[in-house]
Amino acid sequence: MSGSTQGIGFAIARALLDEGAEVVVNGRDEGRVRDAVARLRAVVPGGAVSAIAADVADAAQVERLLDELGDVDVLVNNAGLFEVAPFESITDADWRRYLDVNLMSGVRLARRLLGPMLARGRGRVLFVNSESGVDVPADMVHYGVSKAAALALANGLAKLTRGTGVTVNTILGGPTYSDGVARAVEGIAQAQGVPADALKGTLAAARTTSLVQRFLEPEEIARLAVYLASPLSSATNGAAVRADGGVLTTLL
Template sequence: MKIDFTGKKALVTASTAGIGFAIASGLAESGAEVVINGRSQETVDKAIARIKTQLPEAKLIAAAADLSTAEGCQQLVSKVPDVDILVNNAGIFGPADFFETDDQTWDTYWATNVMSGMRLSRAYLPAMQAKQWGRVVFISSESGRNIPDDMIHYGVTKTAQLSLSRGLAKRVAGSGVTVNSVLPGPTLSDGFKAMIADEVEKTGKSYEDIGKDFVMAARPSSIIQRPASVEEVANMVMYVCSEQASATSGAALRVDGGVVDDIV
């Protein structure tokens, strides 16, 4: 199977690091013109330079914007008014006890994890429908189905993404546009590495070894018994965005290593 995005323009939100960076790099390597987004111009420029080091011919557009606000989303849409592929990857996470999670925290998570994807989908889907081709992907999480008791606020937003994705897929049914969710499990992203950095420093173990210890302690149902790499998650997203995935829409596709213990 040869996946080719030549002639397609893709926007990957929060693509300066982690899973988003891996997705953007993969799309660029496969021929897409890719919009690199982050909160600051500095991080966007650094990400573009990093991709260019490996892919000198990559077609990249810089688009710094804070997508946790309506104004930031509009700023991005004004700069890039039309895309063929939208990957809603912007999101935040972090543990906090339910009884210590205040309203502002809930609002911040909702604005970033849910409203950003909703606003951008509302902006870009009509043109995709008119062209009778488009791809929208929400980067959700296994936590959307396997709600963690130490991150309830996060899990709720990830469940909401699944509902939004499924509803939008039905809304654009028959148009040639697909809408799907991809659900990573524990992944050795930059954010995850930051979360376990103290343990790495304290023990002298590698990120991979500490990541495996974390998975076996916190997600013992994992079948692969380790975190995924960002590239492994990006591979699923690449397929979902491809021409070959034209019969896949309204799906919640897991890259969780088997953490969610069911067969559907």
């Protein structure tokens, strides 16, 4: 499970452990990976959790990670970068980094793991995506484009599973108060001299199409991930399932 040392990824790892799954945590930093495993073992005593540190934007590190894994029944592609940036300031290097993390990490992992799932006739591939992949934000164009590409990737991979017990699905998450978002809000609040909680509420209300009118919690995304990773979701394949709080206004 890529990008699972904090935020949504950590919440999904915990939720899967609660359901009795054996979880392999992944992150770039060895120390943070060890810390995530320790925290998971503390909150889910007896849970089968291990970890492999690797930067999923680096093809060589992904190959090493894959060589260390055994059979994988559920692949959760959660690693992702985001930032607010004016389009004209986004460099070619920035674009490559975003595409490497938000798109190519999923390509590299699925390329090795999907085939064995198809051979066994069972498995789940899950992409944790964003409503920004459908409604690309003007102040995060590189992020939105990379997420749109990942959405297209999942759609194409699902077509390879025809007639098998393997599914490929996407979660379209809404604005979520993950660790990264919390740090960004706290930084802005400090710079503006306002309480972080007040700014959090203001930013949530600014998404005028949101029906819940608040940030989502990582655990709310995790609940949908557990369903899509389970046998209960056997009729859901090639889908982009929303947990967006009603931010997206289209019917489909």
